[in-house]
Amino acid sequence: MAYDFDLFVIGGGSGGVRCARIAAGHGARVAVAESRHWGGTCVNLGCVPKKLMVQATEYGHWAEDSRGFGWDITPGRHDWAAFIAHKDSEIGRLNRIYVRLLESAGVTLFTGHARFEDAHTLLIGPGPLAPDAEPRRVTAERIVIATGGKPVAQPGIEGHELGIVSDDAFHLKARPDRITIVGSGYIGVEFAGIFDGLGSQATMVYRQHLPLRGFDMDMRRALDEAMTERGIVRHCGTTVHRIERDGSGLKLTLANGHQIASDMVFFAVGRQPNVSGLGLERTAVKTDEGGRVIAHDGGTTDDPSIFAIGDVTNRQNLTPVAIAEGHILADRLFSGSTREWRFDTVPKAVFFSPPLASVGLTEDEAAERAPADIYTARYRSMRHVLTGRNRQTTIKLVVDQASQVVLGAHMLGEEAPEIMQGLAIAVTAGLKKSDFDRTIGIHPSSAEEFVTLRTRTRVAGATGASGPEGP
Known part of the structure; x- marks a missing residue:
């Protein structure tokens, strides 16, 4: 059968873009579909804007610290709106770079939501980036799922709909004076530091007795002490039972009965693979109860023509890992060679x-x-x-x-x-x-x-x- 493309990548994030570029460099006919934003989570709603936010907090700290070195600097009030505008400008620049990288490699770009009709056929329809797009049907010999993940709230909590997740935090119109963060993983810890550093009273609520489960215990203890030094309030060993409106703010009731007054609740309780609407039921690809695409060594799935890389497999959810997986897969499929990476020593x-x-x-x-x-x-x-x-x-x-x-x-x-x-x-x-x-x-x-x-x-x-x- 003659296919439209040798390789079709669903998802224009870091892993998908690397896979497409390397495959095209080997001479393959490659296409990518992206429904929301070129560059994926890392560029738009993750690593890059988050690091810019962390750097914004550091300038305030440095202004305070400079007095010890003889500088007479008085920190002013942080202009949240101005910072967000500058951040958005930089993200827009990076979006355009991702598009140029793909186009210069000879990759065909589709803007819209792709879903499977069978193991070799995709229907690309309207998506957030192209709400009026006319549906198009394409075929490919091989298809890569690189759709990443998305943050989740905690539906078991009464009033959870009153909270936000990390995607929302990057586009807030104003910084809350009081914010309560539920969860103590990467995202919870980082955003507690961000909001505290920009002037909010940050409070954390989490089940563990120390933050960052899975990290070395000495580091967890040291981080806990650093949070105390920063003035971040923590309620550990408990969780949120109920969230309700209280005048212009919110009131949280914890499982231990303690109550917290807050202006905003931020859920940082995890992410889930982004597989909604992909039509995987029309293929032999299997997912687990959490929705993760079950991928084996080399990104193979139970459908021989479909592969999966990056956060949608919910293994090591880190941008450099997705990039490496995409590069390795493209090399293996179209050059016969493989580049070696060590995944057991990922920093x-x-x-x-x-x-x-x-x-x-x-x-x-x-x-x-x-x-x-x-x-x-x-x-x-x-x-x-x-x-x-x-x-x-x-x-x-x-x-x-x-x-x-x-x-x-x-x-x-x-x-x-x-x-x-x-x-x-x-x-x-x-x-x-x-x-x-x-x-x-x-x-x-x-x-x-x-x-x-x-x-x-x-x-x-x-x-x-x-x-x-x-x-």
């Missing part, structure tokens, strides 16, 4: 102030495998000796005791994401603690602390925990 960062970054195994994960040597340090950085802030930096290395290979690196402190990217290379390469020890540091810097750790804090995974040892 990650939480852009709070101070930020947290991590790569490799946590202490608990390493201890489940074999005894591990743990090296930690905690200190107040040079900057804050003068600013007067009680802001601590915490760093940690997790080392396999038998082989002395560094299994994990973790940091809460300024510039942590920049430092962790370099450490990710070391962990991916399987370097040993002795390789760190023989590396000369850059002084004075926080990065050098990772190569000057000499005292083992404890042994994890052995019977009994050892105390500190000498150099």
Whole structure:
């Protein structure tokens, strides 16, 4: 059968765009359909605008901190509307870049919502970007689902419809004076820092006793302390029972009976794969109860002509992972070669102030495998000796005791994401603690602390925990 395209990608986000560009570069006839916004979640409603928001908060902190260095700067009131306008302008520029990248690669672009009619046929109809689009039917030998995910509220809570999710936060007309964030994952922590840093009273409510479930326990404790230093109120070990209007604001009743007055409720309780209206029931593609497309190694699904990459598979929901998956898939399908990436050492960062970054195994994960040597340090950085802030930096290395290979690196402190990217290379390469020890540091810097750790804090995974040892 003659198809219109060799490859059709549903979704113009980071993973889908990379897959389309690489496939077109190999000579394939490629098309992409996007229904909402070119660039996907990361560019429009995720990584990029969120990082700009975090940076906006830092300017206020720096203005306050500058007094310790002799500057006479008085922070003024933040102009939310002006900032949002500047942010939107930058996002628009990036949208256009994504379109140009695809067009210059020879990819055919469709603006509209694509749904399956069968395993090789798509109907592209109206979508948010093109509400009046005339339906078009296209065929493709292979189809890639790269539709990403979307944030969810918590429907079990009475009055949940009064809250917002992260997509809404990027387009608020005004900053709320009081905001309550439900959840303590990446998004909850980051937006608590953003709203607090721009002048709101931020309150968090979450089930866990510490934020960021899944991260190293020392980092979670350090982040909890950093939140206290920032003045962010937390109600942990509970959840929201009811939300109701209270005059011009909202009143939240928690499961423990405590009540909170707030101007806005922000649900940061997770995301779900974006599969609504795709017509997957007309294919052999399977999804689980949460809606995630079940993808196997290489992005294959149970339909041999359909593949899935990125957040729609709900594996590692990070932009660089989706990009790598798209690149690998395009190479494999159209060049016969594959580029190697390590997915077990993907670094990650939480852009709070101070930020947290991590790569490799946590202490608990390493201890489940074999005894591990743990090296930690905690200190107040040079900057804050003068600013007067009680802001601590915490760093940690997790080392396999038998082989002395560094299994994990973790940091809460300024510039942590920049430092962790370099450490990710070391962990991916399987370097040993002795390789760190023989590396000369850059002084004075926080990065050098990772190569000057000499005292083992404890042994994890052995019977009994050892105390500190000498150099």
